[in-house]
Amino acid sequence: MKRITGDAPSGRVASGFSRREFLRGSGAAAAATALVGAGEVAAGAQDADKGDGVARGKITVVLDVNGAKHEVQAEPRTTLLDALRNQLHLTGAKPVSTDPSSGAATVLVDGKPACAASMLVLQAAGKKIQTVESLGGTKLDPVPAAFVSADAEQCGFCTPGFVVAVRAFLNEHPKATDDEIRSGLNGNICRCGTYANIIRAIAIVRGG
Template structure:
């Protein structure tokens, strides 16, 4: 058996030092070692976006991202995103009917937060492109897309 590797990283503002399998995926580290279960396990193949987290502000599919790639980096999960922008995104998704079973929702919220931090004025085409890697089996996407445009229109994207 391979020896464990030592991962030092910051998760939601807190420094963590963890022993991980050398090829362990970040999703498993977050869910199983840190018990951050808001990061959802879907396809495990990088296709559905349910496991999206931010590494140094950039969205990654944590099911195909080696935990050791996060060495020295800053990870944000849905549990750590409690700024005004993320709250506006969550409220808008609920108000626009963009959530049903909710399994995909954390991944969408993380991805939309990353998008609007960078592009507070994101237009529909940019939103569609940004969300193309996130799958929702329930809502048909219209409510989620409407929610993003609602946040953009309210200027909440500039609040943080």
């Protein structure tokens, strides 16, 4: 049967590059582009795959963090938490666990709480990321202010994750009862056991 592609019988074209290799080689770039959209992959995606089906190397990805655009260098395995802490120096979210079981790496992604330790940079591109740092500074959010008033921390390692989770929860449930708050925050763990004071802090924000 006559071949209509022009490939040699071995599947290799005149350049020595096989169609299968081409499809594999373009896979990483296509996957990265599909995940983040062409606008957020600034450079390097075409080099991410050597034709063996294994994506490698770094690409430049634009992240929208706390209202500003930032370029970060990301391998396919780079987590959002790694990029926030090691490239953007936003160290509020903590690397306690690689899954969401501690809640210490909680950030807001398009307004919803998410675990930055288990989200890849490529998944975060094109979304609005909000870290605990956005709730501090000169325009202090009532949630961290109430944590201070209620003495709702000891070592403080869980606190940024709690503050972000509480902010997200109260945004959706401003009049939640204590039981609803306990249920809504059950993804965040405090090894120092400051739960009672965290509930007091939330009561302050809630208005009693």
